[in-house]
Amino acid sequence: MAxxxxxxxxxxxxxxxxxxxxxxxxxxxxxxxxxxxxxxxGRYLPAAVMALLATVFLQRxxxxxxxxxxxxxxxxxMLVVIIHLLRRNALLSIxxxxxxxxxIRQTGILDSGLAG
Amino acid sequence: xxxxxxxLTLPILFGYLPLGMAFGVLFTTQLDYAWWAAPLMGxxxxxxxxxxLAVSLxxxxxxxxxxxxxxxxxxxxxxxxxxxxxxQFRGAGWRKLYLIFGLTDETYSLLTSRARTQDxxxxxxxxxxxxxxxxxYWVIGCTLGALLGRNVAFDxxxxxxxxxxxxxxxxxxxxxxxxxxFPVWAGAAAAGVAMILLPPAHQLIGAIAIVTAVLLLxxxxxxxxxxxxxxxxx
Numbered sequence: 001m002a003x004x005x006x007x008x009x010x011x012x013x014x015x016x017x018x019x020x021x022x023x024x025x026x027x028x029x030x031x032x033x034x035x036x037x038x039x040x041x042g043r044y045l046p047a048a049v050m051a052l053l054a055t056v057f058l059q060r061x062x063x064x065x066x067x068x069x070x071x072x073x074x075x076x077x078m079l080v081v082i083i084h085l086l087r088r089n090a091l092l093s094i095x096x097x098x099x100x101x102x103x104i105r106q107t108g109i110l111d112s113g114l115a116g
Numbered sequence: 117x118x119x120x121x122x123x124l125t126l127p128i129l130f131g132y133l134p135l136g137m138a139f140g141v142l143f144t145t146q147l148d149y150a151w152w153a154a155p156l157m158g159x160x161x162x163x164x165x166x167x168x169l170a171v172s173l174x175x176x177x178x179x180x181x182x183x184x185x186x187x188x189x190x191x192x193x194x195x196x197x198x199x200x201x202x203x204q205f206r207g208a209g210w211r212k213l214y215l216i217f218g219l220t221d222e223t224y225s226l227l228t229s230r231a232r233t234q235d236x237x238x239x240x241x242x243x244x245x246x247x248x249x250x251x252x253y254w255v256i257g258c259t260l261g262a263l264l265g266r267n268v269a270f271d272x273x274x275x276x277x278x279x280x281x282x283x284x285x286x287x288x289x290x291x292x293x294x295x296x297x298f299p300v301w302a303g304a305a306a307a308g309v310a311m312i313l314l315p316p317a318h319q320l321i322g323a324i325a326i327v328t329a330v331l332l333l334x335x336x337x338x339x340x341x342x343x344x345x346x347x348x349x350x
Contacts, residue, residue: 003148003149006177007149007153007174009180010170010173010174010180010183011153011156011157011160011161012160013180013183013184013187014157014161014166014170014173014183014184014187015160015161016184017183017184017185017187017188017191018161018162018163018166018187018188018191018194019216019217020188021188021191021192021193021194021195022191022194022197022198022216022217022219023198023216023217024195024198025195025196025197025198025199025202026198026202026205026216029198029199029202030202032202033202033203033206036335036339037332037335038199038202040331040334040335040338041199041200041328041331041332041335042199042200042201042202042203043200043294044294044296044298044299044331044334045196045199045200045299045327045328045331046200046224046225046228046229046290047287047290047291047294047296047299047300047303048299048300048302048303048306048327048330048331049196049197049224049225049303049324049327050225050228050229050283050286050287050290050300050303051287051290051299051300051301051302051303051304051307052303052304052306052307052310052320052323052324052327053221053225053283053320054280054283054284054286054287054304055303055304055307055308055311055323056307056310056311056319056320056323057279057280057283058280058283058284059307059311060316061276061277061280073277073280076277076280076281077280077281077284080281080284080285081284081288084284084285084288085288090127090282090285090289091123091126091127093281093284093285094127094130094278094281094282094285097277097280097281097284098130098274098275098277098278098281101274101277101281102272102273102274102275102277104274105273105274106271106273106274
């Protein structure tokens with residue numbers, strides 16, 4: 001019983017903390033939507049955030065202890081970039097990159113290929 | 117409209133199902149709580165890394181203040197996301213609270229990158245559905261993982277790369293829409309600096325803080341330049 005009470009309190013606190021991070025900008029900056037500084041950030045921040053998310057998560061999906069460190073993630077990432085620049089079809093680029101990454105990961109093809 | 121939303125959110129389906137399942141499996145194998153607490157967390161907390169952190173906090177029976185601080189700090193990057201959406205979410209009415217609640221990395225990425233028409237109400241409706249579809253994928257993942265536990269048979273190793281690929285594609289789209297590579301390079305460089313200097317748990321917020329500072333400097337620089345050139349539009 002005590003466990004259920006703790007779990008309920010835990011989930012409530014975690015939910016409030018997470019929601020707080022998402023709603024705070026709307027509470028404090030709503031009146032300044034037209035301020036040139038907010039417009040500047042609104043215009044450029046998404047591109048910057050996208051690039052940094054891509055960089056951080058690409059690094060995290062790489063195997064940096066492999067023969068060629070990070071090659072699995074870099075190859076799959078480059079495939080996404082190339083296919084996207086050629087065809088500009090988001091689903092195709094994502095599917096191709098993910099399939100390539102899964103193949104590399106599940107078969108260990110990079111390491112065996114380089115070793116043999 | 118739902119088929120358009122489904123197409124837009126398909127990459128997120130491929131990311132959220134396996135990641136939600138990973139959380140669910142972790143939850144049932146590490147903790148003694150009832151399985152349904154895992155999907156419940158997906159419904160009311162709805163944060164990927166946050167929920168995985170929550171498993172270790174639950175396992176340690178962490179104090180509630182500690183839980184609040186840990187979850188707030190881990191999700192602090194979201195503080196910056198709303199800044200780009202203040203205008204876009206205006207007039208969303210009852211949908212607005214949910215749009216804000218559902219602002220994960222992936223939803224933010226889709227909402228700020230997709231092409232929009234002049235019809236604001238229609239676009240807000242699409243935004244709302246994108247947010248809801250994404251959360252449904254996540255909750256299904258949490259549920260499957262919690263129910264199946266260790267018995268997950270399908271080898272989906274690597275499928276979560278879909279989210280990395282999504283971020284790469286959206287970076288390219290953002291760059292094409294802006295016609296300006298500066299924020300892209302600034303973002304990538306900030307990520308590099310943060311990855312060298314900070315432990316993994318603080319890298320995202322560190323990188324966002326750095327790149328926001330860079331954009332503030334750029335803003336100041338542009339303003340002084342336009343004032344010096346005599347055509348300030350205050």
